[in-house]
Amino acid sequence: MSNYFLPKAFDLDINDSYCSSYQYGANTTSLHWHSGAEIIFVVKGEVDFMFNDCWHTLKEGAMLFIPPRQLHRCSCTDAGAEKIVLGFTEKCLGKSGIGLHLPKEINQHCLFENLENTPLPSLIKGFNDCYNNNSLYSKDLIAQAYILQIYAFLIEHWNGLGLITNDKRLSKVSSHIYEYIGEHFAEELSPYEVARELNISYSYLAKEIKKIGYSSFTKCVNQTRIENAKRLLALTDKSVTEIGFECGFSVTSYFIKTFQGFTHMTPKAYRNLINATN
Numbered sequence: 001m002s003n004y005f006l007p008k009a010f011d012l013d014i015n016d017s018y019c020s021s022y023q024y025g026a027n028t029t030s031l032h033w034h035s036g037a038e039i040i041f042v043v044k045g046e047v048d049f050m051f052n053d054c055w056h057t058l059k060e061g062a063m064l065f066i067p068p069r070q071l072h073r074c075s076c077t078d079a080g081a082e083k084i085v086l087g088f089t090e091k092c093l094g095k096s097g098i099g100l101h102l103p104k105e106i107n108q109h110c111l112f113e114n115l116e117n118t119p120l121p122s123l124i125k126g127f128n129d130c131y132n133n134n135s136l137y138s139k140d141l142i143a144q145a146y147i148l149q150i151y152a153f154l155i156e157h158w159n160g161l162g163l164i165t166n167d168k169r170l171s172k173v174s175s176h177i178y179e180y181i182g183e184h185f186a187e188e189l190s191p192y193e194v195a196r197e198l199n200i201s202y203s204y205l206a207k208e209i210k211k212i213g214y215s216s217f218t219k220c221v222n223q224t225r226i227e228n229a230k231r232l233l234a235l236t237d238k239s240v241t242e243i244g245f246e247c248g249f250s251v252t253s254y255f256i257k258t259f260q261g262f263t264h265m266t267p268k269a270y271r272n273l274i275n276a277t278n
Contacts, residue, residue: 017088017089017090017091017092017144018086018087018088018089018092018127018131018143018144018147019086019087019088019131020084020085020086020087020127020128020131020132021084021085021086022082022083022084022085022128022132023081023082023083023084023085024081024082025076025078025079025080025081026076026077026078026079026081027074027076028073028074028075028076029073029074030073031050031071031072031073031234031235031274032071032072032073032235033069033070033071033072033231034066034068034069034087035068035069035089036068036087036088036089036090037065037066037067037068037087037088037089038065038066038072038085038086038087039063039064039065039066039084039085039086039087039124039150040058040063040064040066040074040083040084040085041062041063041083041084041085041086041120041121041124042058042059042060042061042062042063042081042082042083043060043082043083043084043125044060044080044081044082044083045059045060045076045078045080045081045082046058046059046060046078046081047074047075047076047078047081047083048074048075048076048077049064049072049073049074049075050071050072050073050074050075051064051066051070051071051072051110052070052107052108052110053071053230053263053270053273055075056111058083058111059113061113061114061115061116061121062111062112062113062114062115063111063112063115063120063124064110064111064112065110065112065154066110067106067107067110069227069231070107071230071231071234071235071274084124084125084128086124086127086128086131086147088147088151092143092144092147093147093148093151105163105213106158106163109157109158109161109163118153119149119153120150120153123146123149123150123153124146124150126146127143127146127147127150130142130143130146131143173198173200173204173208174208174209174211174212176198177194177198177205177208177209177212178212178220180194180197180198181194181220181221181224182224185221185224185225185228185247185248186225186246186247186248187248188248189221189248191205191206191209191217194217205217221248222258222261222262223262225247225248225249225258226247226258226259226262226263228246228247229243229244229247229255229259229267230263230270232246232247233267233270233271233274234270234271234274240252240255240256240267240268243255243267244256244267255267
């Protein structure tokens with residue numbers, strides 16, 4: 001199980017900011033993740049995807065949006081299935097970023113089952129056609145236009161569900177805070193030190209943290225640590241103690257307690273669950 005729909009190296013440091021693939025028939029991928037976002041649209045048949053720690057069946061006309069760094073895999077046994085898989089990084093969205101970062105609750109609203117009366121199917125197909133048409137001189141501009149329209153639709157949808165509380169989404173400061181935590185989550189972090197590093201006040205930091213969708217700085221840091229721990233548990237053979245330490249937990253019991261608080265299971269139980277589905 002090694003054929004990824006998107007290039008395995010599809011990441012923030014590659015030259016391409018987007019890619020697309022039209023998939024036919026039965027196929028299966030290993031559990032993996034990308035730094036870029038991924039969209040799967042089922043043109044025909046049905047496909048099973050593991051995402052957000054559980055399996056989802058996508059039938060004809062359905063779409064799944066996979067945010068950056070989320071573990072996922074495909075298991076398709078339908079020989080007649082057809083699907084479009086596209087991906088894009090922060091580069092493709094320019095200053096808008098991916099959200100700039102998405103509130104964590106959006107993971108529960110990434111499956112779209114009825115798109116008949118929306119522009120998404122034609123936009124996704126248009127993007128795929130553009131990506132595979134090498135003769136277009138304006139390919140990059142056209143592809144980016146499609147991605148921006150697709151993402152604008154998603155943002156408006158999530159905003160309508162009340163998941164995006166800031167009318168301007170997230171400020172640059174919020175993005176910088178989230179990025180800083182993402183780069184330093186394995187270290188000892190305090191809100192005062194982070195505020196000083198970013199040249200903002202502690203009260204401003206606390207306000208911006210809430211815009212990301214967290215009630216406190218500690219919950220934001222721990223959520224980041226647990227998401228990284230989940231990837232290590234799923235994709236490596238490292239011990240629970242090693243993973244906890246690599247993710248910023250110096251005490252294993254606290255790591256296990258925090259992991260249970262976010263996932264409702266122990267790290268060992270989570271690893272067993274993931275291994276059982278591979």
